[in-house]
Amino acid sequence: MDRRQEILEAATKSFSLFGFKATTMEQIAKIANVGKGTIYTFFDNKEVLFQEIVLRVITEMKQEATKVIKKEASFQENAYAALMKMLEFRDTHQLFAKIIAEEQEWRTPAVIQVKAQIEQAIVSFIKQKIDKYINAGEVRQVNSELVAYLLLKGYLAFVNDWNLTHEKPLTEKEITDFFQDTIFHSLIL
Amino acid sequence: MDRRQEILEAATKSFSLFGFKATTMEQIAKIANVGKGTIYTFFDNKEVLFQEIVLRVITEMKQEATKVIKKEASFQENAYAALMKMLEFRDTHQLFAKIIAEEQEWRTPAVIQVKAQIEQAIVSFIKQKIDKYINAGEVRQVNSELVAYLLLKGYLAFVNDWNLTHEKPLTEKEITDFFQDTIFHSLIL
DNA sequence: GAAATGACTAGAAAACCATTACGGTCATCT
DNA sequence: AGATGACCGTAATGGTTTTCTAGTCATTTC
Numbered sequence A, B: 001m002d003r004r005q006e007i008l009e010a011a012t013k014s015f016s017l018f019g020f021k022a023t024t025m026e027q028i029a030k031i032a033n034v035g036k037g038t039i040y041t042f043f044d045n046k047e048v049l050f051q052e053i054v055l056r057v058i059t060e061m062k063q064e065a066t067k068v069i070k071k072e073a074s075f076q077e078n079a080y081a082a083l084m085k086m087l088e089f090r091d092t093h094q095l096f097a098k099i100i101a102e103e104q105e106w107r108t109p110a111v112i113q114v115k116a117q118i119e120q121a122i123v124s125f126i127k128q129k130i131d132k133y134i135n136a137g138e139v140r141q142v143n144s145e146l147v148a149y150l151l152l153k154g155y156l157a158f159v160n161d162w163n164l165t166h167e168k169p170l171t172e173k174e175i176t177d178f179f180q181d182t183i184f185h186s187l188i189l
Numbered sequence C: 001g002a003a004a005t006g007a008c009t010a011g012a013a014a015a016c017c018a019t020t021a022c023g024g025t026c027a028t029c030t
Numbered sequence D: 001a002g003a004t005g006a007c008c009g010t011a012a013t014g015g016t017t018t019t020c021t022a023g024t025c026a027t028t029t030c
Helices: A003-018 A025-032 A036-042 A046-067 A075-092 A094-106 A109-135 A144-165 A172-187 B003-018 B025-032 B036-042 B046-067 B075-092 B094-106 B109-135 B144-165 B172-187
Strands: none
Touching: A003 A025, A003 A036, A003 A046, A003 A094, A025 A036, A046 A075, A046 A094, A046 A109, A075 A109, A075 A144, A075 A172, A094 A109, A109 A144, A109 B144, A144 A172, A144 B109, A144 B144, A144 B172, A172 B144, A172 B172, B003 B025, B003 B036, B003 B046, B003 B094, B025 B036, B046 B075, B046 B094, B046 B109, B075 B109, B075 B144, B075 B172, B094 B109, B109 B144, B144 B172
């Protein structure tokens, strides 16, 4: 396998496991079985490497979400399926969990920036999808960016904050059903 | 004026201006024109004093919000008015802004706890109001606690986080109109 | 003598500093 | 020519000292 790919995989593993701050370039090099200097022939610096990885994960997520959207299904059905997909994605990819945790705990500039980037990407992705349905006349003419933002932030709040004040965490289905019942419900014509 | 009241006002002033951590008991005593020991004859400790003040502000806010709710108006109208009132309240009371900022920056246990308390109080207040309208048959049978939670967290996200990634902050009216158009819109029968 | 006070104390936080660790470079090696 | 790891300067860490402050209590005040 090519060295660039090896490095990317090693770095993904380490960032997911230990976070950005606690991952050293030496460690990545060791896992990837390359010299530290080799990493720098492919990536300008640690930050750029991190960004590339995050970008890949985002792309993968978009693809997964897009895959479940069926032409023949209604907006509500598709929204439900896509949302479910993204929720389950979050569970599997520890990287996102790590990023969120690290942003709160250490305030590493690179991490803060990347988290903003991720949010930006997700919001604009959701916005795009909603806009499509607005143009198709299936959804009311709302401010799609605000809707997307509310969906993301609401979701994050339910997943990250809810259990700080409540005994039982919400299941993915409860969250999705609730969004279905309120926000999505208000959008259809 | 009685000493207890003087202390409360001095402490409110200082907490609002400098936050919990940066306010010293000596400073409160000086502003209130009492000896430091006197504070402890009225309040067990700094934390209790802080809690009492926060509780007072919450109570005041509830009263203000309740005041604008009119028996003869519709759910949507009342929701809109109450929300507007709470938004404007937030602007005027720097204390809340300080608490949120301090929670993020310093993680003072007392502040984290108080912020959770405030959120709890606001959510249960909103929930109560929604439940009333559900019982009156004006609102669909939704999970009112989730709605209340989403309203609060969504609102906080729009106010605190939106301008981190966007040039122009959202006006109170934009936020309220948006909630009106989506969440509240989905609730009415 | 009941209430108020501020000097005092213990423990927590900040400032300081010595040491380590790490990101990034580059002379050397394969 | 491409890979490498010893090396460098800087940033993070952690141990130590100093400062600060919440809370107490002996003394004062009215």
